[in-house]
Each structure stands twice: as structure tokens, then as C-alpha cells.
Amino acid sequence: NAGVTQTPKFQVLKTGQSMTLQCAQDMNHEYMSWYRQDPGMGLRLIHYSVGAGITDQGEVPNGYNVSRSTTEDFPLRLLSAAPSQTSVYFCASVSLIGNTEAFFGQGTRLTVV
């Protein structure tokens, strides 16, 4: 799954701290998304982007910001971490040009204490 690079893999934050989860893809995919995965709740969409300069809110956007200044990068920012944001975060990219492709990053396990 070398196409989507997500960092860090693990992170522990204190309540109130801020941080940025990085996501980069080198496949020129137009669509990128951030999800959080919690036990029993499946994957919930946080923010998504249909192209550079365009972002939109998903199902659970509160407490998170994103930007898409380039096609390749789609960072997710936690403004002031809360214990409720303890989760596993996945970045994904999709392309519908030519042969449809979809890839996920390796995930970030975030714990907020």
C-alpha cells in the first residue's frame, strides 16, 4: 500500500494539545478523505476533498480542520485534543480517472489522555 503514506503510526496527546496527522499520495488521485474508526461504529467520515483547494465536512467534522493546498497532501489537524478523539484514523484516496482505484493509509492510532 505504498501509494498512501500516513504519519505518524502512533501518537499520545494530552488534552488540549494540537497536532497534525499527515497524509500524502503520489498517484495523482483527485479524491481524498479522512475517517476515524471506533469499535462498533465502523468508519465515520471526518472531512473530504474532491481536489486541490476544495474541502468539505463529513459526518463528524467537529474538532478537526483540513486543507488541500496540493493534490498530493491532505493533512488533518486536531485543534485542541479531547479524550473523545481517541481513535484510529485512516486517510484514503480514490481516483475515477481510467481504472478506478482506492487506497487507504496504514492508519494512526491516537490516544488522548
Place this chain on the structure above:
Amino acid sequence: AQSVSQHNHHVILSEAASLELGCNYSYGGTVNLFWYVQYPGQHLQLLLKYFSGDPLVKGIKGFEAEFIKSKFSFNLRKPSVQWSDTAEYFCAVFNTNAGKSTFGDGTTLTVKP
């Protein structure tokens, strides 16, 4: 709003048994449909996808799925499961107009050796 329903939350099979996991979606526009697999502790991997053409699609590891437009279904099948197929399986629909995916809640498959 689009939604995806996976009927089975947990399926337990013996090795060599046949598998069928149900997936229904509600969305009236052009759909791109996906099945993903998530092995314990890992990220989601694409099993197969449908975007046009032959409604019977074949994916990796012997999986296949059939798109039935009249039933809004995209069920996943495998003729003979193996212990290594133990994982969680997610169905997803990608809304090309909105540029985002909606996931089902997932089905946990346990294959007993």
C-alpha cells in the same frame, strides 16, 4: 442521503464453507461500489470494485461480487473460505457527484479451522 447496509454483523464459518455477505445501498445516482477487507490490526485493503460493465466482478483472493441494480445490492461471495479469511469486511459506495464514500458498519468473519 446515501447509506449502506450490511446485513450480517458477525458470520462464523468452518473452512471450505461458502460465503455470501450482503450489502445494500441507497443512492439513486451513478455508483462506484467497493468491498474492503481489514485484517486484525491492519488498514483497509481493496478486495474488489464495480464502476461499470460486467456486473459480476472478481477480486483478489478468490472473492467476487455481483452488482444487481434492481435490488441495489452488491453481495460479496467466496466459494470456499479459508482460516486466513478471518477479518472484517466493509462494503462502500462512492458518490461521484459528492466525491465521498459511505461505508457499511462492517461484517466480522470468523473462519474456524
